[in-house]
Amino acid sequence: MSMIHASPGAWRDSKSSLHLAVESDRRPAVALVDCNNFYASCERVFQPQLEGKAVVVLSNNDGCIIARSNEAKALGIKMGDPFFKIEPFLRRAGVRYFSSNYSLYGDMSQRVMNVLAQFSPELEVYSIDEAFLNLTGVLRRGEAEADALTDYTLTDYGRRIKATVRQWTGIPVSVGIAETKTLAKIANRLAKRSQTLQGVFDLRRAPDRDAILEAIDVGDVWGIGPRYAKRLRQRGIANARQLRDADEGWIQKQMAMGVVGMRLVLELRGVPCLPLDLSPGPKKGIACSRSFGNPVTLLSELRAATAAYVSRAAEKLRGQNSLCKTMSVYVMTNPFKNEPQYYNSALIRFPTPTADTPEMIRYAMKALEAIFKPGYRYKKTAVALVELVPGSIYQPSLFDGQDRARSARLMKTVDRINARMGAGSLHYAAAGCRLEHWRMRRSHTSPAYTTRWQDLKWV
């Protein structure tokens, strides 16, 4: 997909001036590189006139706000604000809004990651817009040639990372550096918010660490959600400094956080407990769920939607070369509505682990019929594949009548055609057609500038 194929391993390039320096500090160093307002920034890359303007990106179905440019944040627009409620305000305030365009964001993400990979041999792609880089010793690799330059620090290196990503992809990022991932998160937060730091901050070199940690609310520490934050505050632990200095025994016992809490506290103390995950294995569960563009009352429509989601989930399953042993199917009404509510799910255990779309659809339809109740306005159906096993080793059922090899070949062909011709080019009739009214609404989509020839930007 990606159109940038930057040469890997630039960090090794001895001709580059990047590595001609020595930082005497030998402490471990990990950087968190985080894209600023990622989805909003992606939209801006191809519409530079939006620079400096308030931009927001909407969730699926144009439901709520999921990304905001700084200008939009300054206007008080909140994450999760329902679009239909604030649309009038957005219009009045001249905020530009976009339906989410995941093929664009996914592709831009890959480009950013490709650039980052050149700055460290150890990169963990943590999410669509974030990556951890191990920078320990990165500057020392070029030591032999380092006579010319002294005082080149990881802060300089971080600035170089930031500038390169910006130049090669158009995406602004912030870089936080520290001894551990948890501290790097904090450093990144500061880098992003401070006017003076210009987007790069090395917490290891900060003389006033205690004061910095004290200014971080305990709920803003990575790994502390609303529940834990509340419990910690009840014990008088209100900020990151206090959490760092908390009593270990109490953390382990009282908090029901056990090892999670302990790791977190140690990380705050500068002891790395969360190693970089350089090559994440296959997913342990795969889900596909989507709210409908319009409420659904007919079983036939629910069937089509469910079949469509099964087929998407099965595609992901095959994409990582796994088979599924257990699948669940959910249906639910709209909890925001003051109308009769219904929620139900069914668990399906396949006699033989499978990744065969038609087989999975057959089972899902049976399950769906069992949980469907007429008379409700359904809002959403979901398919979750749990209990996945590697495609290579599985225990076939003794009475399995299917020609597994044949169906695997068929699936492979279907996937290949869709990869080449575009997602959904070939799909199952059970999944209905594109125009059905339960399909997702996306009324404000930008073009897929980087993944569709028709949408290529003209210059």
Place this chain on the structure above:
DNA sequence: TCTGGGGTCCTAGGACCC
């Protein structure tokens, strides 16, 4: 009319084994 989607890990408790 209209409120997102997709993951991970850990713990406790029960069943079961020798």
Place this chain on the structure above:
DNA sequence: TCTGGGGTCCTAGGACCC
């Protein structure tokens, strides 16, 4: 006086992340 000890696997639920 007094009824063992140690282990695994599974499931449900809770918490977190982006």
